[in-house]
Every structure is written in C-alpha cells, then in structure tokens.
Amino acid sequence: MDLKETDILGDGIAQHWYYRSKAAAMIRMLDGYVATSLLDVGAGSGFFSHHLLTHSSASRAWCVDISYDADSDATTAGKPVHYRRAIDSVDADLVLLMDVLEHVDDDVGLLKTYVDKVPVGSRFLITVPAFQFLWSGHDDFLEHKRRYTLKHLESVVRDAGLHVRQGAYYFGLVFPLAAGLRLLPKGAQPSPPRSQLKRHHPLVNSLLNTLCTLERPFMRANRVAGLTVFCLAEKR
Incomplete structure (x- = not known):
C-alpha cells in the first residue's frame, strides 16, 4: 500500500473493499503456489x-x-519482516511488485534489476493500474507515469527476461461504474491531484x-x- 494513502484508512485497511479484494485476488492468481521467502x-x-x-x-x-526513513525489522504472525531502503541478492522465491x-x-x-537479484525459479506477481483513458487526479496524486493494458504489461515482463505464466484484468465488475465516474464531463478544468x-x-x-x-473465481480468464492488471511470471 502506498505510504501516501496510509493515513486515509488507518487500521481499516484490511476491511476496505479494494485492498481486501486485491489481497484475495493475489492469492487466486498464485493458484496454489507455495512461497517460502517474499x-x-x-x-x-x-x-x-x-x-x-x-x-x-x-x-x-x-x-x-526508498520511502522508508531507515532500515528496520519487525514480525508479522510471528514471522520476520525486514524493512529495507535497498537490497542486494536475496533468496526470495516470490517477488511482489504491487502497483x-x-x-x-x-x-x-x-x-530487470530485481529479476537479477533472485534465483531461477522465482515467481513474480505484478499489478499495475489499467487503461490510460482512466487517467485522473488520483494518478497525479500518486505520481504515476502511465497506466497499462494487459498486453503492455506482459510485454514489459517479457522484456525484463521473465516468462509469463498468467495475465488477467481484475475489478471487472466495478469497471463500468468507475469508468463512468472518471469519464463524466468535467468541463475545462482537469481533475485535481488527490486520492480517490x-x-x-x-x-x-x-x-x-x-x-x-x-468475480474472483473467473478472474484468471478475464483478458x-x-x-x-495482474501478471504472474517466472524466472527461468
């Protein structure tokens, strides 16, 4: 979760529909893959x-x-979590790049930098925001450079040296509502930079x-x- 939005939800992050659903979709995309180190x-x-x-x-x-003030260590569910501003090679078998x-x-x-830091056989789970035409002040607030199509993300993944195992869109059932709200006529003024x-x-x-x-039982078939956009890939 972006640190710029942490204060908005506070301790309600896990109950918010967006993050609750995205975490469940992450598990669905992994399709039973058992990771040891993240x-x-x-x-x-x-x-x-x-x-x-x-x-x-x-x-x-x-x-x-890079937004962390300093390196630190903690635990979650009794398991070690190492917070680092940067990292060298690591034996992780699952790499997350969530937005x-x-x-x-x-x-x-x-x-490619992180592909080179992990062993052969490691999986990568990647998410990015979909469709450039949905650009809004939310993207400006979060300092995004672009939004993606599924084919675009899969091309990036292959160019970085990974094998694409599965790609799909998610939040398809709420897509019409969100698209409608973002595409409503706004006059001459662009949407101001702010979190939605x-x-x-x-x-x-x-x-x-x-x-x-x-939607989740069928999400892996949604192209x-x-x-x-979700993409599950592997270093071979």
Missing part, C-alpha cells in the same frame, strides 16, 4: 506481504521501499466487496477489462 518491492506499508505471511506458509519477508512499475520512467529496467481512496459506508463497502468476490 520480496515485496515498493512495499510501502507492506500490506500484501503481511497478508501472505498471515494467510500462507511463507516464513519471512523483505519489504523494500510499482507505473511510478518509474524505466519499468523494464526496474523489473476513502472510507465507505459499511453497506457500500460490503456491496463492492461482494461484486469482487463474485477484456478491469481497473487493475
């Missing part, structure tokens, strides 16, 4: 690696983010979470549309 690149608060440590047999995690590549000018170069993440009424939060729950 490398969470651009980890921010470390939400996704914490979720895997709590809900899987993964035994440790390295969370890397990271859209923040850098050279997405292939950044991904917010706490919802429990009923709204539950409804959106239900839509995502209904049409969604708000997020």
